[in-house]
Amino acid sequence: MRIVSLLPAATDIVAELGLLDHLVGRTHECDWPAGVETVPVVTSTGIDQNTASSREINTTVHHGSSLYGLDAGLLHDLKPDVILTQDLCDVCAISYRKVSDTVRLMDIGPTVLSLEPSTVDEVLGCLRTVGDVLGADSTDKIAALRHRIDVIANRTRDLERPRVAAIEWLDPVWPAGHWVPEQITFAGGTPLLAEPGEHTVPSPGRPCTTRARTSSC
Template sequence: MRIVSLLPAATDFVAALGLLPSLTGRTHECDWPPGALDDVPVVTSSAIDHDVLSSREISAAVGGEHRGSGLYSLDSALLAAAEPDVVLTQDLCDVCAISYRQVSETVRAMEGDTRVVSLEPRTLEGIFTCLTTLGEVLGVPEQIEAAGGTPLLADAGEHTRPITWDAVVGARPDILLLIPCGFPPERTEAELPLLTGLPGWDEIPAAHILDGPAYFNRPGPRVVDGAELLADVLHG
């Protein structure tokens, strides 16, 4: 999945879903996470030099000759070179980012089957709805997959079930995540010898104890933080 984000907030969503490695294009205003976007091509530019003009001059330019729609330019050649499967944009405000109409017209002129997705949250609830919607569009946000990993013993959405130790060893995982339900990391670490003494423990390349109740076992908003933690474990 190749993603181009034409909205800084959309780039934040992509980061929250652990999909920054799939980002092939961004706006000149995308700045989060710091330093993580330096190698992602910039496909937009602004007609206003914010570093030179005063705030009064910027306000006059926005409300004057530009009237929003002419504030930003989209480089169609760079966008095509990014070969996006999905382009993320918005249809709320022409002052905030490239207009939805401009993006749609540019994408229609490109070869390929690129989907344009408009994100338009107006409330806190709408922001979380956007995150869920975007997760569906991009094929996540199940935590392990969102973090760039492949779950070996469970499918997204299914109830957890008891798994034998032989099945764990037989799956030959690169990383074993220890996140038992209801156990904080300290309790998990205290009972770790129950696993380390089992046959096949030495065959597992790496094992990590994470805070299951805080970030993984409860279906609340902190699962997004859990996905970021997993991305750090998997990729550093």
């Protein structure tokens, strides 16, 4: 099994399933676990993240320009059996549409699996979905992760709960939704600005000046 991961979270899942030796391609942002840096990089970004502001990056994306490039020649040479990607966020990682268009033009025939979780349960469901596609049993891994969540939630259940605003983008201010409100709750906080599973939008008001599918889950 030859796997290309176009999403850092998918690389984490591959590692969690004990299949890192089958990973033949990764994104330029995949930096965990140790040893993954030897895997060929198939993506790039055309924006200088050291100098571009949050506002400039946001404007670029919403004017139709992609943040990420895909090395189609290298992807073809790697001959993957499975490509793991996403269709949840054009800013977070390379888009499913770009991946599927590239694969169709190259006619290399791998399975393209798009991961699109919105809640913690769906994140764990992605572990099962990827495991099923890759032929790995994820049952024990999922049970262990659920146990960790339960332990943390029980430890914080009776503590004073601080109000927490999680922000994933600075300019415009963009609250963190999807599974983040649940994580805050498990950790003992009260989430603000977004509901569990919510796909958020930029908050109105004064901008911050700080710089900064073939199958789905």
